[in-house]
Amino acid sequence: MSEKILEMKELVKTYIMGDEEQVVLRGVNLEINRGDFVSILGPSGSGKTTLMNIIGCLDVPTRGTYHLSGELIRDLPEAALSHIRNREIGFIFQQFQLLPRLTAQKNVELPLIYAGVPEKERQERSASILERVGLAEKMKNRPNQLSGGQQQRVAIARALVTEPTILLADEPTGALDQTTGHQIMALFQELSKEGKTIVMITHDSDVAKNGSRIVRIIDGNLSEGVYNA
Amino acid sequence: MLKESIKMALENIISNKMRSFLTMLGIIIGVASIIALITIVSGATATVTNQVSSMGANKVTVQIQGTPLKKGLTQGALESLAKIPNISGISPTISGKTTVASNGISMEDIALQGKNDVYFKNTTDVISSGRTINPIDIENQSRVSLIGSDIVKKLFYGKNPIGQEIKIGGISYTVIGVLQESSRFSSAGQNSAVMIPYTTAMGIVGAKYINNLDIFVQDEAMASTTTQQIEGVLKQDFNGNTDAYSVMNMQSILDTIQSMTSILSMMLGGIASISLVVGGIGIMNMMLVSVTERTSEIGLRKALGAEPIQIQMQFLIESVVLSLMGGIIGFILGVALAWVVCIIIGTTFVLTAGTVILAIGFSAAIGIIFGFAPARKASRLNPIDALRSI
Incomplete structure (x- = not known):
């Protein structure tokens, strides 16, 4: 039995839209163990983005509990949530979200700046992680000098560099062509084999099959079918 | 960070x-x-x-316009001014026009100034050679003179005039010094002027009264208080007629200039x-x-x-x-x-x-x-x- 790092119990998220209360997540129960590669599969409007925001500590649940690395995530001051995100979560976005003015290496260093890592160590860690994702030659390039696949690799390196508890990917192949998407998924598989915990949000069931577990979300309800890849 | x-x-x-x-x-x-x-x-x-301040921040200038009955300050008033504290010296000036002559050459319309030792003590670089007027000259009404460089050139052909005789207003004086050649506007007339002890000048110019005083103060910071005391003495001397004299304090002029410019610079x-x-x-x-x-x-x-x-x-x-x-x-x-x-x-x-x-x-x-x-x-x-x- 491996270590449980994420646990959601009867998690409800509602938004107030005008006078109406809109329920987005209806009592979600989810457990993720260290080393899992979980695909959260759902169509748009299913509540998967809200679920991702809560997993990523960008948002907090209305009701129910969410424990991440044993810590209860609730309505904390924004600075405290920032620290948790910095330490626990490695974000990978559909649109890469690289800063265009910074080199690949500087982009990767960004979360380390907020973690208070000294400059020299930042450079060493960012260089070695870029090498790991196969971009040793491109460290000094800016995002606009890189292909989409390379940009997503930089983003993955940025997510890995803080050694977070969870890699949280939101449609990581959504902005890429099929071939490049396969390469990125191959990299995810490698990272999973190395023991990284990955949570991937997608609407594409083919992409979702890369995960060791697929969790479906429809209308704010989760249902799970386990696939062993 | x-x-x-x-x-x-x-x-x-x-x-x-x-x-x-x-x-x-x-x-x-x-x-x-x-x-x-x-x-x-x-x-x-x-x-x-x-x-x-190069004109002297420690100087209070008194001009006497006088009244029909009393044309200037008397020696007595001078003595009561000297008793005011913070005054280091009083330098009266007697001004007039005269004729100078020597070696058979004469120069007319020459500025004559009667001064005392206080003037020389408080003013630097007045003479280029010789000595200045001392208290004994004042006391004795000595017939000694300091002459300007233009007069030296004209009457003594550039020779050393010190110790020579010169006739000022027809009376013989001994030259004891030569005034510093000057191009400064404030003393441009100095090159063709003669200076003699003011006590002597009162005799020959026929002036019984002193119309111009430079009063030197010890502590410049106290200049305005001293100025007020000077005005008090003058007011008494002229029986309350304040139009008979004017007192000008360099420090107060400086203060006025400085406060005006600081207002100007704040405004701008x-x-x-x-x-x-x-x-x-x-x-x-x-x-x-x-x-x-x-x-x-x-x-x-x-x-x-x-x-x-x-x-x-x-x-x-x-x-x-x-x-x-x-x-x-x-x-x-x-x-x-x-x-x-x-x-x-x-x-x-x-x-x-x-x-x-x-x-x-x-x-x-x-x-x-x-x-x-x-x-x-x-x-x-x-x-x-x-x-x-x-």
Whole structure:
């Protein structure tokens, strides 16, 4: 039995839209163990983005509990949530979200700046992680000098560099062509084999099959079918 | 973190060169005009002050217009003036026109000045050779004279005149010294003037009264009090007729000049600082645009672990860097402008540390004040909304 790092119990998220209360997540129960590669599969409007925001500590649940690395995530001051995100979560976005003015290496260093890592160590860690994702030659390039696949690799390196508890990917192949998407998924598989915990949000069931577990979300309800890849 | 923020601020400023420059222009113009105005005014003040104080800040000048009954001061009044504390000496001047002659050559319409030893004690570089009039000359009404360089040239053919005889108003005097050749406007007449003891002058010019006094004070800071006491003595001497005399205190003239120029420089500075406020609004506008443009960047930074205060600091540093750059450029331009103007109008160029601190301080303050609201706006963005706005 491996270590449980994420646990959601009867998690409800509602938004107030005008006078109406809109329920987005209806009592979600989810457990993720260290080393899992979980695909959260759902169509748009299913509540998967809200679920991702809560997993990523960008948002907090209305009701129910969410424990991440044993810590209860609730309505904390924004600075405290920032620290948790910095330490626990490695974000990978559909649109890469690289800063265009910074080199690949500087982009990767960004979360380390907020973690208070000294400059020299930042450079060493960012260089070695870029090498790991196969971009040793491109460290000094800016995002606009890189292909989409390379940009997503930089983003993955940025997510890995803080050694977070969870890699949280939101449609990581959504902005890429099929071939490049396969390469990125191959990299995810490698990272999973190395023991990284990955949570991937997608609407594409083919992409979702890369995960060791697929969790479906429809209308704010989760249902799970386990696939062993 | 601070170093990173400054680096990022510079990168952002450089990547928007044109916009940054136009934004800075307001600050540049504001700081340049303040610095130029202050420097020019303080240069002019220094020049005027120097000129006035070279006439003697420790000197109180008394002019006696007199009344029909009493044309000037008597020796008695002079003695009661001498009793006022803080007075180091009184130098009366008797002025007249006379004729000088020697070696069969005569010069007419020569300025004659009767002076005493106090004048020479308080005035430097009066003579170029020989000796000055001493207390014994005053006491004895000695027939001794100091003569101007033009008279030396004309009457003594450039020979050493000291010890020679000279006829002043037909009476023979011994030359004891030669007056310093001067081109200064304040003593331009000195080259063709003669000076004799004032006691002697009272005899020959026929003046029974003294109409002009220079009173020297010991402590310049007390000059105005002493001036009031002098006025008191004069008022009594002229039976309350204050129109009979005028008392002029160099220190009070200096104070007036300085307070006038400081008001002037504050007024001009105030007008110029309006442009600084306009410049600040320009910075605020640019920062607000910058926050809007970089919403997704802010969202990303927050997702990666930036605290709100770190976001706020980053934008605040950016606006301070922007306005400081403007301030430094403006300072250099303002100083250059003031330097050129000082050369043209011929005043001293004075650059004080205060001016430098003022320029730097003002522009940094503008950056903080006008950068605060945009930076706060950035720090309060919700990361979820910010990330979505691609």
